[in-house]
Amino acid sequence: MSRAAIRQPVRLARGPASRGARRPSGLPWEKPMPLNSINTNMGAMVALQSLNRTNDELSSVQKRISTGYRVADAKDDGAAFAVAERIRGDMAATTSANQQLGGVKGLLEVSNSALENVSTSLNKLKEITIKLADGAITSEQRTQYQAQVKELTNNIKSFITDASYNGLNVLNDPAALGVKVVSNGQGGYYTFSGYSAVTNVYNGVSDANTYTTGGAAAALTTSGALSTAITNTLTQLNSFGSYSNYIENQISYNKDILDAQESGLGSLIDADLAKESARLQALQIRQQLGSQALGIANQSPQLLLSLFK
Structure with a gap:
């Protein structure tokens, strides 16, 4: 290599500024200088916006904690609230149906009790009638047995006529021969037949x-x-026992439906209180920090005024 080549001066590449070229955007030196103004306090505005957002979130969390609901009204979640209202309506209908079934259950229990007492009286009456069919008994004995027959017969009538529940007697009321009762929240019906025990027994x-x-x-x-x-009495005891079993099973089934509906409703709208409690503490801390940041930002105009003292 020649000495002339070695002695050639090294030319340094000029930067964008030295060549007059346009600087690429986004470089650190392109950031605008903050505006020092007593009329516009950008720091306070940013701090206030952040604090307002925190306060809004804090208000929402406090609402969820106080009500226990994640969706307390349509403003929280319109779609979920609409579904929840429908579920609540279904639950109210099922509850009402179960209340009606509870009344029918009481009616059937009274009727079954009356028929059981009638059956017991009939069995006693049969024992006495067997004795009356015996031609060897004395006249005095026959008179005593006849008095017992009369008493038992009157008891049978009393059991039948007294078998009322809430003003309804399905053993002695022609209007109650076909009883129709709501059995579920969808308006389904269950119908059972009454019995004219006075006529047939x-x-x-x-x-x-x-x-x-x-x-x-x-x-x-x-x-x-x-x-x-x-x-006739034993036949009706069997029938009324079947009615009672159906009513009890339907009440139990409706309760299962209510439990499932309540569980689904809770999953849809209930708040996770443990999670909300933790979030409440975090937001309270953020609120305190936001208030402090706003206070510091509000001091900027005072610092600017100190430059003119």
Whole structure:
């Protein structure tokens, strides 16, 4: 290599400023200088906006904690609130249906109790009628047995006529022969039949001539008044027992539906209080820091005024 080549001066590349070229945007030296003004306090404006956002979030969290709901009204979440209102309506309807079923359950319990007492009285009446069918008993014994028959027959009528619940008697009310009750929240119905026990049980027994040996024997036959009354009573006990089982099962089923609806409603609108409590503490700290930042920013105009003292 020649000495001339070695001695050539090295030319340094000039920067954009030295060549008069336009500086690329986004470089540090392109940032605008902050405006020092007593009329416009940008720092205070930014701090105030941040504090307002924090206060809004804090208000929302406090609302969720105080109500226990993540969605307390349509403003929180319109779609979720609409679904929640529909679920609440369904729950109210199911609850109302269960209340009605509870009344029917009471009615059937009273009716079953009356029929059980009628059945017990009929069995006692059968025992006495067997004795009255015996031609070997004395006249005095027959008179005593006849008095017992009369008392038991009157008891049967009392059991039937007293079997009322909330003014309704399905054993002695022609209007209650077909009872229709709402069974669920969708307006479904369950219908069961009443029974004219006075006609089918009491009248047959009271009209039977069990005071004589022949009359008592006739009442005990398969087609006799007493046997027919016993058969009718047992048949209705079976039917009313089935009605009661259905009502109890439907009440239990409706309760299961209510539990599921309540669980779904809670998942939809309930607030996570543990999470909200932690967020409340964080926002309270942020609120304090925001207030301090705003206070510092508000001191900037005073510092500018000190330059003119």
